[in-house]
Amino acid sequence: MTGTPRTAGRLIADALAAAGVRVAYTVPGESFLPLLDGLVGAGIRVVATRHEGGAAFMAAASAALSGHPTVVLATRAVGAANLAIGLHVAHADSLPVIALVGQVERSVRGREAFQEVDLAATIGGYCRWAREVRDAAALPGILDEALRRATTGRPGPVLLSLPEDLLDEVVADAPVRTVSATALGPSRMPSPDPVHVRRILHLLLDAERPVILAGGGVLRSRATADLVRLAEFVDVPVIAAWRRPDVFPNDNPRYLGMSGYFAPATVRRRLEEADAILVLGCRLNEVAAYEYAIPAPGTRWAHVDVEPLVSRPGVAAPTIALAADARTFLREARRVLGAGVLDSAGLERRRAAMAADRAAFEDARVVDESPWDGPGVHPGRVVATLNRVLSPDTIVTTDAGNFGGWAARGLVLRRPGTFLGTTAGAMGFAIPAAVAASLAGPGRPVVALAGDGGAGMTIAELETAIREGVHPVVLVFDNEQYGTIHDHQVRRGLAPVATDLGPVDWVRVAEGFGALGARIERDDELEPALRAALSAVLPTVLHLVLDRRWASVDRFGDVEPVVLPAAPEPQPEPDAEPQPGTEPAPPDPEPEPDAEPQPGTEPAAPDPEPRPAVEPEQEQEPAPETGPDGADSAAEPEIEPEPAPEPEPEPAPEPDARDGSDVEPEIDMQAEVGAAADPEQGPEPAAEAEPEPGAEAEPDSDPAGDPGAPAAP
Numbered sequence: 001m002t003g004t005p006r007t008a009g010r011l012i013a014d015a016l017a018a019a020g021v022r023v024a025y026t027v028p029g030e031s032f033l034p035l036l037d038g039l040v041g042a043g044i045r046v047v048a049t050r051h052e053g054g055a056a057f058m059a060a061a062s063a064a065l066s067g068h069p070t071v072v073l074a075t076r077a078v079g080a081a082n083l084a085i086g087l088h089v090a091h092a093d094s095l096p097v098i099a100l101v102g103q104v105e106r107s108v109r110g111r112e113a114f115q116e117v118d119l120a121a122t123i124g125g126y127c128r129w130a131r132e133v134r135d136a137a138a139l140p141g142i143l144d145e146a147l148r149r150a151t152t153g154r155p156g157p158v159l160l161s162l163p164e165d166l167l168d169e170v171v172a173d174a175p176v177r178t179v180s181a182t183a184l185g186p187s188r189m190p191s192p193d194p195v196h197v198r199r200i201l202h203l204l205l206d207a208e209r210p211v212i213l214a215g216g217g218v219l220r221s222r223a224t225a226d227l228v229r230l231a232e233f234v235d236v237p238v239i240a241a242w243r244r245p246d247v248f249p250n251d252n253p254r255y256l257g258m259s260g261y262f263a264p265a266t267v268r269r270r271l272e273e274a275d276a277i278l279v280l281g282c283r284l285n286e287v288a289a290y291e292y293a294i295p296a297p298g299t300r301w302a303h304v305d306v307e308p309l310v311s312r313p314g315v316a317a318p319t320i321a322l323a324a325d326a327r328t329f330l331r332e333a334r335r336v337l338g339a340g341v342l343d344s345a346g347l348e349r350r351r352a353a354m355a356a357d358r359a360a361f362e363d364a365r366v367v368d369e370s371p372w373d374g375p376g377v378h379p380g381r382v383v384a385t386l387n388r389v390l391s392p393d394t395i396v397t398t399d400a401g402n403f404g405g406w407a408a409r410g411l412v413l414r415r416p417g418t419f420l421g422t423t424a425g426a427m428g429f430a431i432p433a434a435v436a437a438s439l440a441g442p443g444r445p446v447v448a449l450a451g452d453g454g455a456g457m458t459i460a461e462l463e464t465a466i467r468e469g470v471h472p473v474v475l476v477f478d479n480e481q482y483g484t485i486h487d488h489q490v491r492r493g494l495a496p497v498a499t500d501l502g503p504v505d506w507v508r509v510a511e512g513f514g515a516l517g518a519r520i521e522r523d524d525e526l527e528p529a530l531r532a533a534l535s536a537v538l539p540t541v542l543h544l545v546l547d548r549r550w551a552s553v554d555r556f557g558d559v560e561p562v563v564l565p566a567a568p569e570p571q572p573e574p575d576a577e578p579q580p581g582t583e584p585a586p587p588d589p590e591p592e593p594d595a596e597p598q599p600g601t602e603p604a605a606p607d608p609e610p611r612p613a614v615e616p617e618q619e620q621e622p623a624p625e626t627g628p629d630g631a632d633s634a635a636e637p638e639i640e641p642e643p644a645p646e647p648e649p650e651p652a653p654e655p656d657a658r659d660g661s662d663v664e665p666e667i668d669m670q671a672e673v674g675a676a677a678d679p680e681q682g683p684e685p686a687a688e689a690e691p692e693p694g695a696e697a698e699p700d701s702d703p704a705g706d707p708g709a710p711a712a713p
């Protein structure tokens with residue numbers, strides 16, 4: 001594309017619009033005014049927030065829901081410093097956030113100018129990549145690179161430092177090479193080699209206790225429906241990675257819970273017992289992997305990820321590592337399975353074990369049954385009320401804090417894209433994320449869960465919600481305490497320093513911003529108030545009064561564990577799911593990739609290399625998504641929800657393919673075990689060996705890793 005003369009600010013905005021950016025969040029500054037102008041001119045919605053931290057949280061939430069790169073803007077050292085927490089979130093959660101920060105004019109740079117700091121070297125350190133632009137002629141190339149870094153391979157935040165005077169410069173007829181939205185993202189990765197896919201299926205299906213650990217990569221590639229199909233077809237259970245509970249429908253009998261803080265004890269146990277794990281679109285961060293205890297020593301595991309691990313200190317290398325996005329992997333797996341035969345004895349064994357596992361999990365996730373008659377509400381019953389009242393399309397956002405433990409254990413989510421919580425454990429996230437979710441999907445119910453500590457950090461964004469015409473519901477769990485940290489202190493026998501907070505009248509706070517509020521002191525008051533809040537046309541804050549003795553979902557008072565009623569005897573699950581093997585195979589609705597030789601007829605490949613993550617220049621065919629569409633796009637819902645998993649039967653296998661009774665065995669899962677997953681072969685190389693953010697310990701995490709006494713960030 002050849003550019004017409006325009007300011008550098010407008011050129012940046014046009015490039016962003018072309019890359020699919022639809023919304024930008026900011027606290028404005030005088031250092032980037034032409035850019036603000038340019039964004040509006042390019043049809044990007046610009047939302048002013050009350051704090052740059054809120055803006056960055058919103059950008060991260062928007063990117064998570066829409067899959068599009070999202071912009072956050074801030075001014076020089078002061079605004080950029082406030083962005084940091086949200087950039088860290090975007091890094092931890094692999095979200096394509098583009099931070100554009102106004103910088104001092106080039107003529108005063110390096111002279112201790114007003115609000116001057118090296119932005120790329122400081123705040124840029126929170127990002128995957130950061131540059132200061134010194135010359136307008138270099139802008140197109142730098143923008144190109146920034147967009148690629150943010151969206152290809154493992155997505156993440158990038159930062160551009162933009163000198164104020166540069167943004168005013170007119171860039172005359174410069175050739176502009178902008179990246180188009182359709183050329184970006186992990187879905188542009190090539191289909192994985194079927195030989196590798198088959199090896200991974202072998203690893204899983206030849207095991208006694210296989211499990212799939214699914215993470216954000218499945219959500220980002222909109223692959224939940226594909227994962228459900230695979231899990232149902234092969235009868236392998238799924239565990240969601242920490243803070244990704246919406247990756248698999250929680251009411252599906254194959255779902256065995258979310259890992260990490262406050263998970264039911266059955267989750268860790270099941271992961272430890274697994275003799276094979278498929279880690280799919282998951283970074284195995286410290287919390288999700290129980291302080292790197294998972295995969296347990298001796299567990300054979302496959303890592304399928306846009307940037308799979310080769311090795312990490314203290315963790316055994318994967319048996320197989322495959323660079324692929326979750327959706328293309330799952331579709332290829334389905335194709336490979338459709339051409340083969342499953343061992344029926346293995347299927348039966350897995351199905352029986354799954355019924356028992358699921359029953360144990362269901363018992364362990366009960367959070368509302370301990371006796372309670374006040375004062376204040378029972379936090380587990382709050383979660384039970386949410387389960388009863390919220391429609392399946394409601395988006396729930398969460399903050400960090402022990403209050404979230406009851407939801408982590410007991411909240412039931414049925415659809416992908418209905419949960420936003422950060423693996424960075426950042427307080428203050430829930431309310432801005434709820435505002436962004438409401439903006440992204442107008443009309444969709446959105447509920448934020450926050451403690452009184454976290455709510456206090458970003459409650460001002462209620463005004464942003466009102467100004468922008470959206471109305472999330474905010475539940476403030478008020479124990480007048482930084483309860484999580486107090487809990488740490490108590491468990492270490494320390495005095496409670498700096499963890500007591502004073503009373504806040506959250507109803508009046510809400511009303512002060514022009515929102516609605518209700519104080520909830522008894523369990524039976526919540527349901528009517530929640531229903532009213534969900535149908536209100538203004539944001540509502542529900543002030544949940546909590547007795548401080550609710551220390552966590554596992555502890556009541558400073559010493560007493562929560563006493564729950566005895567669990568009922570586990571009942572085997574009636575398997576009501578349609579059995580793919582017993583139903584007629586409909587035609588495959590998806591175009592299959594070019595005809596490939598049947599895997600069964602291929603010569604056994606001697607441990608071939610996986611295809612690496614796509615290089616930017618490579619194979620960039622158009623995506624099915626629509627590109628940017630100027631001014632109109634700003635008004636459209638931003639969320640691109642994945643359709644709920646279809647109930648239709650599997651297309652690929654023949655009626656008897658699962659028991660192999662009269663189908664030619666094109667893949668004999670039994671026969672190929674040894675060749676498919678040989679631990680001696682060592683891991684496949686990953687695309688890039690970057691430091692893993694998951695390896696960074698959170699200061700508040702519980703070093704003992706005691707699942708019975710967790711500490712939420």
Ligand SMILES: Cc1ncc(C[n+]2csc(CCOP(=O)(O)OP(=O)(O)O)c2C)c(N)n1
Pocket residue numbers: 399400401402403404425426427428450451452453454455477479481482483484485700712713
């Ligand atoms: C931005 C940020 N600052 C500090 C922390 C450390 N921290 C983790 S939980 C917590 C207390 C949260 O208090 P509150 O929101 O009231 O929830 P509660 O633990 O009381 O349920 C703190 C201070 C953090 N995770 N994030």
Ligand SMILES: [Mg+2]
Pocket residue numbers: 451452453477478479480481482483
């Ligand atoms: Mg609190």
